[in-house]
Amino acid sequence: MSEALLVLTRPLHVLRYNTREILKTAAQYASRAVYIHVTNDELHSPVPQNDSLRRFLVSIYGESSKYKLDVRFLLHNVGISPPQSITLGYGQYETLLTDSNESQTVAKYAKEHILQAASALNVIKLELNTQVEPEKEEVFKTYDNVCLGGTFDRLHAGHKILLSYGAMQAKKGIIVGVSDECLTKKKVLKELIVPMERRMADVNEFLKDVRPSIKRDLRQLSDPFGPAITESDLDAIVVSDETKTGGDAINQKRREKNLSILDISIVDLVKDEIREEENEEEKISSSSCRRRLLGTLLKPPVKSEGKPYVIGLTGSMASGKSSVCKRLKGLGAHIVDCDKLGHKAYLPGTETIELIRKRFGDDVIAKDGTVDRKQLGAKVFADKQSLEDLNKIVWPAIQKLAQEEIKTSDKDIVVLDAAVLLEANWHENTHEVWVVIIPQEEAVKRIVDRNKITEEQAIMRLEKQMSNAKRIEHANVVLSTLWEPSVTQRQVEKAWSLLQQRYNK
Template identity: 40%
Template sequence: MLAKTGLLVVSNPTQIGKILPSIQKRVKNTLYIQLLSALSEPFGNFYTNVFTSWPKYSKTLYGIYSQAATHCENLDVRVLLSGLKYQTVSQIQTKSNIDLIIFDRIHSKTDIDNFIKTKVANIASEYNVVTLDSAGDRIEDFICDDDESIYNHTVLGGTFDRLHTAHKLLLTEAALRSRRKVTVGVTEESMLPGKILWELIENLDVRIQNVENFLNDICAELDYNVVPISDPFGPSITDPTMEMIVVSEETVKGSQKINEIRLEKQLNPLDVHSVKLIDEPYPNLNEERKISSSTGRIRLLGTLLRPVAKKNIPNKPYVIGLTGGVASGKSGVANWLIQHEAEIINCDLIGHEVYKSGRPCHTKIVDCFGDSVLTPEGEVDRKVLGSIVFSDSSALKKLNGLVWPAIADEVQKMITNSKNPVVVVEAAVLLTAGWQSFCHEVWSTLVPRSEAIKRLMARNKLTEEQAIARINSQPSNKAYVQEAHVVLCPLWDVEFTGMQVKKAWDLLQDRLL
């Protein structure tokens, strides 16, 4: 059985990559890493004459996080700093109980028992101990950081979506080089549009909480100020006590702009500490070459984003509501689902049927909107009707009140009569019409607003103004995502959409077992 939380006690950090794959198989959630240089007894230090100041650990920490990114993709890895920085810290303090303690070299049982008793403060009542011996491996020469500068107040900023290894490295650098205080600016939602799949970014309060938890976990002795920011600069251009800013190599220009503004405000410029980004060890198609939040969000496509609640509807067939904004690729996804033998109920096609002359809806539409919405043959001219309702919200509401109940009745009849184990109800208005009530899950497609406008203009021969009006009449991408159990994005090539659908379908089959 996997341990929920592990503590790796490292005496040989240059060889940590050799034991991390084994640890990945033993620990489920969180792996704390403690360097023995911080806690000398009873095992002794490594290279005490090398690490003569906090910042000298910088490159060793970079190496550990880089190896963790390669070998512990699904683990929350946290390298503890308190013992490295403060000689007064005598115990390993962690927020989570330690279920498994791992040593990277062989020690006597007496020394291990003494270490656990005296050095590990937060240990589970029942824990296990594992030794993964790397003592026979040569300890390579340590490369220490030449920049030994330490500051009273450091600062950094970012989105910090789903805290990953690169985020942790940046936060670690800020904490490592600070005597007293670290300020972190976390971007508000107003700054997010334009980022890849920004609708999947965690809520601001969650991101702030995750940053605070990580920093307090790795080094609780510092004062942390984690604040929302609504511009690229935040408090870094107004706080005179700040002395150093941590940035990635990609955002150095931003720090230069910050210093320009500080000088204009007659504030001292900030020293800039640039951190090299960690390579993405397993990049896939359409993903960035460096570890990033956008890659993490791309990998969420096709996965289950939230638990599926039980509903008081028949278990069979299993009904998926497929929705998303206009021109967001629903039909393409539906075509892929057909290849997986799902039955598709296309609500647009049903809508065409209920509009036809002789059907109850036809009469109601003519009574409501007049003969001007009819073709010479007496059928409803959907283009003319669309031009009316998509520029008048009250008219659209009236039309929906006439058509939606008729479509819902037809859909529910088709579901009841279906012999297929999985039925997909494809409907742009699924959420606004309330049809998710007869679906077990909701899957949503999305593309950026600008892409949807471009597609709609090309597909429906609309002007840009008409396309924008059509999109403005429906929920936002964010609203679709908030209601969806699974999100798919047909923004890239068709094959990548198919890969997303296959992932979603395979995971669905696991849920249906």
Template identity: 40%
Template sequence: MSMFSTGILVLTSPLHALRVVPVLSSAAKLVERTLYVHLHPGLNLGGGGQPRPVFIPPAVDLCSLITRLYSNAADVCAHLDVRVLLANVHPSPGIGGPFPTPQYLSHPPEVLLTDFPLQDPAQSNQVTQCLRGYAGRCYACRPGLPSVLLDPPPPATSDQESDPGLTVPEEEGKPLETYPDVVVGGTFDRLHGAHKTLLNVSCLLATRRFVIGVCDRGMLKKKVLQELIQPYTVRVEQLSEFLRDVKPTLQVEIVPLEDPLGVSVVDPLLGCIVVSEETRKGGEAVNRKRIENGLPALVLHEIHVLKDVHHSETEEEKISSSSLRSRLLGTLLIPPKERPGLPLRPYVIGLTGGSGSGKTSVAERLEALGAVRVDCDKLSHRVYEPGTAAYRRVVEEFGPDVLNEDKSINRPALGKKVFGNQERLKALTDIVWPETALLVKNAITQAREQGKDVCVIDAAVLLEAGWTEMVHEVWVTVIPEEEAVSRITERDGVAPEDARRRLRSQASDARRLEHANVVLSTAWEPEVTRKQVLKAWNLLQKRMQQRRAGQ
């Protein structure tokens, strides 16, 4: 199997589907791949003739199987992008042709796998040829697609039989009610197993149209780490790609959801809304509003929430996007820019964040781990000292009334002259920032001469001052605005509205995150911050070793 394959296609029976993902996880763990699962009951690879498709009618047990398959995948191999394909699932067995038109998958399979047992091992070559022919009729695969016959899963042990995550539901053949038009809503940030369960089950229920409301703008404000939520356009594209693979015949409509009810309360064609135990009340609210609008109530189809066996003490017990976002903290989100003229020792981190974001506490923790901390706020104080070039230029530009009796610069008085006046503020920063940058460079040079490995530039104005050229990576601290306001009012004794004005006069988190290689948050208890910074530090050490080894 190629280490760089973009897709894996596995043909399996519903009986084996729950065990096939763990079998594949070890073989595909080196890189992130898309694993397409084509469920095909009754496929016979050892009979000598060409296999014929068996179109699966939607059934309750199939919904349960899909739910457990995604749950199983999340438990044992979250690195795999698992997608259960439904092109061969139809409302009745008579719908469809002898073979579907070959379907183009978003990540063309580079290897084909099956776990169907062979009655005669000597037939393996014949069977693999038959397998390739069958896959080529179902999906657009490259010529000469390699196929692998997996060893059939061993019989279930007593422990496995008692594990609901590895057993196939006993309920078989019960028809599943389908609807022409189905609707769901959600954030759909970083598609995970719970999202895919919701989407797959909705695709089973919908025979014509699938409407998806995707949270945007105001609906995101109260989300955990909403700063890290993918842009709306990215989330929509990921949804579209997934659904094109899963059920290409379905008409998909994706619309922005800017209030809790959205299009579901005004679309007269909708017949069903898919909810979970947690969102059932939202579905009931939709029906109350539909009835108020003179529309029939929707059928509420409820799915189970998937449990997250990997959750930490600060994360939800269910598989959720907020947990996935929290796991991104401290990791490398985007590769650092190459700066050929910048020596790799010391490795320089530019740490920035809004007022009240906990930037200073993070800098202090990094210093305790061994980094040299360069406090740019303290350095800027030195720039204003009498006798310096910046001191003379500030007095010339803003007048002697910005001086104290001892001839030192009265920074509050100076601040009043520039507050709210962008032109005067720029005149001040054009004087102060270049002089501060010189002091920062001197501090980095001193750290290099002392043989230090890491230097942290603690700078609230890192981006505004253009100091990113001096650093190898940009780290950003984020925190919800209301928490920042609370901290500023308590720390500085200012009114909440003054705190908000201060925050809005600074660069936005959105702008900082455009440059962020690593993001941290101090929104939780100090011990959580400590673990987060330690994680970031350890990953940094590995990156530094790799870069220096490549010199």
């Protein structure tokens, strides 16, 4: 993994015109992170706090979404004299790119003031189009203390712009509210949201990296207002176009508490240039980012050796697991249906039947030698220990049948379709775990329609199962059947294609 530093000295309106070329070139030399340091030919002068700077910052972050790079626009010298030394969060940078004609002078400056330059620093001269009409310059307002809030799930360009606006406008400190589960419970694919502690750490690390001179105060946000309606020394709040009404509501609350009214600074939304589905949001959003994770490898496979390659597929009731299995079968996988194997394990004359008779009594066995499910159910569902005892009898029998089927399969990839994959620890014998999820509200609707039971009964059944969040802890790949069948098909095809790449390495 490699990092690059850009030291740019041209006027800001010229740099903005060349944004695409700047990042395209930087991406050729960096595989992980790109830092952008804007200055002038004097190198040690402050950068003015004007609209040209904000427009260039928005342009850089908007364009950066096309690249799998963590781009960071340094604000150490914006409106203030630059510090004697700058430390970059990612550590050593191997390449320096600059638009200055005095590239060696810039290299000397970088080595002395922007720490962690590689000993053999690769210096690249950027050729930019400088025939650009100047822009009208207006200085933007700054404040002692600024606040803002958000979920900040997997920092993307929109988050970075919001945080950077706040950091540029704050002279002393910034309060950032980070949404907790109370505010994220209705978000799309909430199970894939990064834990709050990590989100707070990511925000803190980003602000420390780009603007270390201001005080950072991160707060857990359990309601839409948070510290914005309790802190008396706040001067401004930074919001986006779509959350301006939230800023107005905060000021109304402050009026009621006889607190000063906050100036509202509005950040433009950034268009998403890499939308994968038509029904994704047009702006860059965490919801779209989470959707793009579906079908991808979230963590390395449990194991990589042995044939056939076994995928353990699981999901809650009505999650659409069977639909995913059919699609995988159509792509060439062998499906081991553990529900069917469960019925096979209960056949008359099997060892399972005798063990059940011994544990639960003759009355649970019908005259034809099959299990009387009604009698057995009355015993096990009323007593937790009895249910555990039944599982200890049945699960090993199903697992044995499944392993026999896997061994005799002539397919390279086998899918072990099992609702209790994780509860029975069958995932320990798979290469990867794939989990199919849908929101509980959608699952309830499907169960009510399919099983003709009440919502309360459907909810009770779901609450007895392992939660989506718990399943995802084990997941290598997550899929969702929440949207149209065509979307599910594309997800499965994406997951299958990526699996083929891993399997054929």
